[in-house]
Amino acid sequence: MLTSYELPRDGEIYTYEWEIKRSRFITWITRVQDEEQARDFIALAREEFPDARHHCSAYVFNVDGTNPVERSSDDGEPSGTAGKPMLDALKGSGLMDAAVVVIRYFGGIKLGAGGLVHAYSNSVVDALPVVKRVRRSLKDLVTVDLPHGEAGRIEADLRNLGIDVVGVDYGENATYTLAHDPGQREKLEAQLASVTQGQASAQDAGHAWVETQAS
Template sequence: MLSSYKTIKGYGEDMLTIKKSRFISYAQPVETEEAAISFIESIQKKHWDATHNCYAYQIGPHDEIQRSNDDGEPSGTAGKPILEVIKKEGLKNVAIVVTRYFGGIMLGSGGLVRAYGQAATAGLRAAGIVTRSRFQSFAVKIDYTWLGKLENELLQQGYFIVNTEYTDLVCLTVLVPANETEHFRTLVTNATHGQASLQEGEVVYATIQDGKVIS
């Protein structure tokens, strides 16, 4: 599994007007090709009256799935430039649709390539580019007497407490960088004199911003 990868934070859209043609760009994070196709179809349905709905997407840890479509524009002038923007940014699991309403002025092949590339870039900027890193989640159960000390230890070490449940014990859900799991286990054991219960959860990807988990 990748230790980290770049993608977009969420849905984004923007519009450019180039020589009277409107280019509306839509960007969406997608985990599967089915999700990408569903997103594209939703834009096509929304803009059923558009001159073109061109798209591209790139999916997989090693960019195994790459697709693009010109939707009636001259070959290589729309879908490919959109895909090239995704690849140039080094993004994974991203789909972009650029809808065009023709304004009556021909752009030529070079103009179309630039226009679709600019529109795709605008859509990505609206969505927000982020880096997602791999974490191992842990459930840590402790007696209430250890809570303050352990929280301080974890925060000082840069670990992320994403949930706290209070029952007869306290259960902390903690995200730990994937290469620090042994250090984490040792820290918790030492901080609680071996009184903590640790259970590994899922491996997850998350974005960290300003010292907080945002996704």
């Protein structure tokens, strides 16, 4: 079971284009986290480039408690020359929760099986550097109640210590939800005691996936 991985930053389609022997290859990469999102993304590429010869695709996404889902399509190219090389390139990058579509406008010169594998694989490999990544990690959560007058300062101090502040609810007090790596509860408790002069304590709040900037 995965507990941490990198994925594309949400809400963007990353693009790359190149040409080989007069065939134009346009690569689209985005975040997807289920089959429906992946199918919608492929359908969008078909709508945007309806006159292209091929819309080859590959995607992989995490499923908690089981193996990742992997799919690919050659979309009319010879079997094994497009979708699988694209999927292999995507997996080799370390990205998860990602889909790629390579749109091909045929230039009139056949590339052959080896040429197609090279073209589709490189269409993904060369596009990957433009993808902005974030890291998704499974973390333990705690909540802590802070007085409204001190909450802003304490939050700033916690963030400066590298603690992930993932939520806040305002009621009688400001209730902050903090995330920490498994096994780091004592360290968080010590940091919390330091910035609150021992006036606040953390309560267990389960665990959740938390996104942070990729290193």
